[in-house]
Amino acid sequence: MTGAQILLECLKREGVEVIFGYPGGQVLPLFDKLYDSDIKFILVRHEQGSAHAADGYARATGKAGVCIATSGPGATNLVTGIANAYMDSIPMIAITGQVKSHLIGNDAFQEADVTGITRPITKHNYLVKDVKDLARIVREAFYIATTGRPGPVVIDIPSDIQMQNTEFIWPETVSIRSYQPTYFGHPGQVKKAAKLISNAKKPLLYIGGGIITSGASLVLRELAEKIQAPVTWTMMGIGAFPASHKLSLGMLGMHGTAYANHAITDSDLIIAVGARFDDRVTGRIDAFAPKAKVIHIDIDPSSISKNIRVDIPIVGDAKNILGELLEQVKKLPDTAEWLKTVEGFKKKYPLKYSKEGSKIKPQYVIEQLDEATKGDAIITTEVGQNQMWATQWYKYNHPRTFISSGGLGTMGFGFPAAMGAKLGCPDKQVIDIAGDGSIQMNIQELATCVCNKINVKVFILNNGYLGMVRQWQELFYKRRYSHTCISGPDFVKLAESFGAVGIRVTKKEDVRPAIEKALSIDNTVFVDFHIEPEENVFPMVPAGEAINQMIEGLA
Amino acid sequence: MKHTISVLVENKFGVLARVAGLFSARGYNIASLAVSETLDPTVSYMTIVVDAKDEKILEQIEKQLNKLIDVITVTDFTKKEHVERELILVKVECSDQDKARLESLVKKYVAKICQRKENTVIIEAVGELEQIKQLLEGLSKFKVKELIRTGKIAMA
Numbered sequence: 151m152t153g154a155q156i157l158l159e160c161l162k163r164e165g166v167e168v169i170f171g172y173p174g175g176q177v178l179p180l181f182d183k184l185y186d187s188d189i190k191f192i193l194v195r196h197e198q199g200s201a202h203a204a205d206g207y208a209r210a211t212g213k214a215g216v217c218i219a220t221s222g223p224g225a226t227n228l229v230t231g232i233a234n235a236y237m238d239s240i241p242m243i244a245i246t247g248q249v250k251s252h253l254i255g256n257d258a259f260q261e262a263d264v265t266g267i268t269r270p271i272t273k274h275n276y277l278v279k280d281v282k283d284l285a286r287i288v289r290e291a292f293y294i295a296t297t298g299r300p301g302p303v304v305i306d307i308p309s310d311i312q313m314q315n316t317e318f319i320w321p322e323t324v325s326i327r328s329y330q331p332t333y334f335g336h337p338g339q340v341k342k343a344a345k346l347i348s349n350a351k352k353p354l355l356y357i358g359g360g361i362i363t364s365g366a367s368l369v370l371r372e373l374a375e376k377i378q379a380p381v382t383w384t385m386m387g388i389g390a391f392p393a394s395h396k397l398s399l400g401m402l403g404m405h406g407t408a409y410a411n412h413a414i415t416d417s418d419l420i421i422a423v424g425a426r427f428d429d430r431v432t433g434r435i436d437a438f439a440p441k442a443k444v445i446h447i448d449i450d451p452s453s454i455s456k457n458i459r460v461d462i463p464i465v466g467d468a469k470n471i472l473g474e475l476l477e478q479v480k481k482l483p484d485t486a487e488w489l490k491t492v493e494g495f496k497k498k499y500p501l502k503y504s505k506e507g508s509k510i511k512p513q514y515v516i517e518q519l520d521e522a523t524k525g526d527a528i529i530t531t532e533v534g535q536n537q538m539w540a541t542q543w544y545k546y547n548h549p550r551t552f553i554s555s556g557g558l559g560t561m562g563f564g565f566p567a568a569m570g571a572k573l574g575c576p577d578k579q580v581i582d583i584a585g586d587g588s589i590q591m592n593i594q595e596l597a598t599c600v601c602n603k604i605n606v607k608v609f610i611l612n613n614g615y616l617g618m619v620r621q622w623q624e625l626f627y628k629r630r631y632s633h634t635c636i637s638g639p640d641f642v643k644l645a646e647s648f649g650a651v652g653i654r655v656t657k658k659e660d661v662r663p664a665i666e667k668a669l670s671i672d673n674t675v676f677v678d679f680h681i682e683p684e685e686n687v688f689p690m691v692p693a694g695e696a697i698n699q700m701i702e703g704l705a
Numbered sequence: 706m707k708h709t710i711s712v713l714v715e716n717k718f719g720v721l722a723r724v725a726g727l728f729s730a731r732g733y734n735i736a737s738l739a740v741s742e743t744l745d746p747t748v749s750y751m752t753i754v755v756d757a758k759d760e761k762i763l764e765q766i767e768k769q770l771n772k773l774i775d776v777i778t779v780t781d782f783t784k785k786e787h788v789e790r791e792l793i794l795v796k797v798e799c800s801d802q803d804k805a806r807l808e809s810l811v812k813k814y815v816a817k818i819c820q821r822k823e824n825t826v827i828i829e830a831v832g833e834l835e836q837i838k839q840l841l842e843g844l845s846k847f848k849v850k851e852l853i854r855t856g857k858i859a860m861a
Contacts, residue, residue, distance in 0.1 A: 269723060270730045274774040277719075294774060328715060328777040452768035455761065 153281045153312040154183040157245070160288035161189060163320060166216050168192060168207065168573050170200035174220020175260060176247030179312035192573065192602055195594035197224050199566040201231020202592070205240050206567025209553045210528055211574035212365075214241040214295050221247045222260030225306070226267065230560060232302045233271040237557025238386060239359060241300040243291055244268075248308040251279065264306045273301030281314040286321050293324040298331030299450040300363060331449060335466040335474055343421075343445045343462045344478035350419035350443075352488040353379040356402070359386030359556070360424015360448060362549045366469035367391065370423070373476050378485040380492050382410040384425050385541055386556045392547040394525075399492070400501070403431040404691045405538040408499035408700050411691070413492050414439050415698040423447045424468045427457040428557070437696030447471050499689075499702075501542055509682040510658050512536070512611045515665075516543035519581065519609065522665045527579040528553060528571050532564040532588030534618035536611045538687040540583040562591025568606040569599060579607070579669060586612040586638045596648040599674040607668050607675045610641055613683040621686045625701070645676035654678045707736055708763055709782040709789060709859050712751040715775040716742060723773050724751065733757070733766055737791075737856025748777065752858045782859050789859040791837055794819075795828045798848035807847060814840040825850065 151159065157180065161169070168190040173181045184191055194200040197219040204215030215235075219228050225246040235242040249258040265277045274294050276287045284307070291303040347353060361370055367390050374381050374397050381391045382399040391398060402410035414420065420442045425431070432438040435458060446453075446460040447468060454463040464471055503513045516539055519527075525545045530553040531537040537554055546552045553571055555563040568582040582589075589610055599606060611617075620634040642652030651673050655664045661679070668675040689700035714720045721740060728735050734756040743750045757763040763781070770779045782789070799807055807826065811818055816830035830840050834857065841852075 265719060266722065269719075269726050326774065329774050450772070452765065452772050456765060 151315065151318045152179065152183070153278075153284055153307065153314055153316075154180040156281070156284050156316070156318050157288060157307070157312070158183055158187050158189065159318060160285055160320070161216065164288070164292045165213065169216045169218055170194055170203040170207075170570065171218030172197050172200060172220070172224060174224045174247060176221040176249055176309040177218060177224075177312070179309055180218070180247065180307075190573075192569070192598060194566070194598050196592065197227035198231055198562070199569075199592050199595045199598065201228045201242070201244060202234065202560075202563050202566035203570035203573075204242050204244075205231060205235045205563075206530060206553055206570030207574040208235070208240050208242055208570070209567070210550055210571035212550065213574075214243055214292055215570060216243045216245070218245045219247070220260065221249055221264070222262045224260075225264045226262055229267060229271065230558075232268055232304065234555055234558045234560045234563060235302040236271045236273065238555070239300050239363060240302065241295040242302040243295055244302060244304045246304060246306045247312070248277065248306045250310040251308045252310075254308065264304065268304045271302070272304050275304035275306065277306045278308065278311050281311050281316045284311065285319060289321045289324050290326060293326070294329065298329070332451075332465045333449075333467040333470055335447070335464040335471040337474075339462055339464045340471065340474045340478055343464060344475055344480075346419055346443060346445060346462065347377055347421065347475070347479050348481040348483055350483045351485070352416060352418040352491075353377060353483055353485065354414055354417040354420055354442075355379050355381040356383070356414065356420050356422045356425055357381060357387045357390055358384040358423070358425025360468045361387055361390035364424060364449075364468035366423070366472055367549050369469055369472045369476060371395070373472050376476060377479060377483055378489060379421070380413060380489065382406070382414060384428065384431055384556070385554060387425060388541060388552040389546040389549045393545040394547055401541050403697065404433070405541070405687050405689065407501055407542075408689045408702065409492065409495035411689075411697040411700060412495045412499065414442070415696075416491065417442045420444045421447070423472065424449075426453040429457070431697075432457060433691045433695055433697035433699075503685075503688075507682065508658065510655065510661060510679055512539045512613075512679070512681045512685055513543045514658065515609065515611065515661055515679050515681070516540060516583065518662050518665055520544045522662065522669060523579055523581075527551070527581050528568075528575060530554065530564040530568040530571060530580065530582045532582070532584045533559045533561045534585050534588060534616065535621065535685075535687050536583050536585040536588065536617075538618070539611070542687075561588040565589060565592050565606075565608060566595050568608070569595060569604050572604050572606050581607045581609055584608055584610045585617055586610055586614065586641075587616040587636050590638060593644070596645065596650055596674065600649040605672060605674055607677065609668075610676060610678050611681050612638065612641070612678050613681050613685065614638075615683060618687070620684075624684070624686070625690075626692070641676050641678040645674070650674040650676060652676045652678065654680070656680045706757060708755050708757055709787075709857060710753045710755060710767070710770075711780045711782060711859060712753060712770055713743075713777040714749050714751060715777065716747050716749040717775060720749065720775045723775060724753075724770065727769055727773065728755075731765070731769060733762065737854070739856045739858050752856070754857050780861065782861060785861055787859050787861040789833060789857050790831055791834060791857045792829070792831050792855040793837055794853045795830070795841075795844060795849060796825055796851040797828060797844060798824055798850055799826045800824065803847060810840075810843045813843070816840060
């Protein structure tokens, strides 16, 4: 078999159903074999779209997403998407063509040092130098991408290697001596943690994307209910615990709920699971949860004690360790008083927005979408105000239903990610909540959607601004709106020109009917909501402040 | 504070770049770095001297190194008994009247003169950090023209 055939056979054996990609000179041999393959191939309109689509597919399904690009500019166009997947620990395989082996290092046409460029933004990467190594490398790449703390892996394949022949040998097992993730928690540590939980008065579960990766939602819920501890989450943890649950506190941090931020500040024991105490969560470190002891459960040892001091570190898989804790906590803490305090925070500091005025409020659009879909859709987002409103006003009750660029904060992510999610979950409604700025960053994928009948809906919260940056300028730069007033196209006509459907909404009373209509159309739909232009996201913790020092919105 | 860390890595191309890249990306300082093959040709041995402000940074360095797929083990020698050595080459200007003084200094430390030219000598010395430091102090009374150090290697 040729290298190209071996690669495709390996992808098939790894269970790959769909590949997102774009052809080019150095992947010609691969694309020639792809022509005969039964793996579904989605031709995107920009390589960045393929990486985000593979990422969205992975987040929606839990399986590794796969994208392919040619050498040089094809590969560099993947870079943002790879970095995005790396920051959020998403399993992804990015395959890039490379110039012929003997030309590497010669500044050949469309040559770039792809392993060099992607080294700091991948979990691992490979340059294939011998076709005999290819099958093993692909097998290892999937293993590395999907185990431990997942992440993207790049396989850079020179075009001559794609053409060379060798015997295909499928490695039945993978064994990498230097890579052995820890899955089970140290029993002594688990015991100590159980004791702390039993003796806590104000325990709080602080959870992140690790719960979703590990598939630990059910056991998390059992533990929370058993010890009667409220649960707050990071943006990556949205959906891991039902938002409608009475122990739910919603998201914490910079634009989290005020009651979550007050609760964690008041808590005496934080049980952190699969979360990494990111600066958007902690605010000013020395003022973060000053009274709390911290149990930190994470599969990545380097996440522990990186940002904050931890009392009981436990390295391992969230599902296993939470299961262990569930058994080990025999004496239950008495949290009745604590839950009353937390209820008090919820009553005193609810999420709110001003419903006055005739203009459409973005929060209202999302509330209506939540009602119309009964909280059962997959929501992707762009980055900025649209993203924060999407976290605050839609109630996510299931894992893998909220897909958003967390660590990297990549504008232009949501639309291609929605394509990937829709291909992974064709029976779900998939809606990208976008801003008029972000959507223009990967708007070319409209053609991909229409051509392949990927019927995602894009809700543009159109305020004519790069809203989040404008909000910071309003609050911290004396309303000097430097280059944040952005014009856009006529999104309705634009959608129509691609063969999609466009709907414009300018009145509040038209919001719900437009949503119902969009959801019922069997095509890609852009809904252009003209919203209150200077609406802000509140509450907000200013950069460098303690997280209980929030700017509240208007009542 | 300076810490000596040994890192066993897969002997594959690009591994040094991964390790060096990790240090630069996270803003850690490498004071010295020595790399070579081991008895097992599939494994390379790195001795890295790092300048870590505090224990927390050192802990992160170890954890981040361990996270690299090609890293097999990481050992912090600061915490255990070990032997460490460094090799230096020093070129010193040497007139006839300096000769005797220089030779007695070289004898005092575990050093030797490995090249003599008209006005210069090259001195080679192997030793622990403290010995090397003392030798260099002694040599500072002469005109040192060039100094090359291998960086520390260590074994437990």
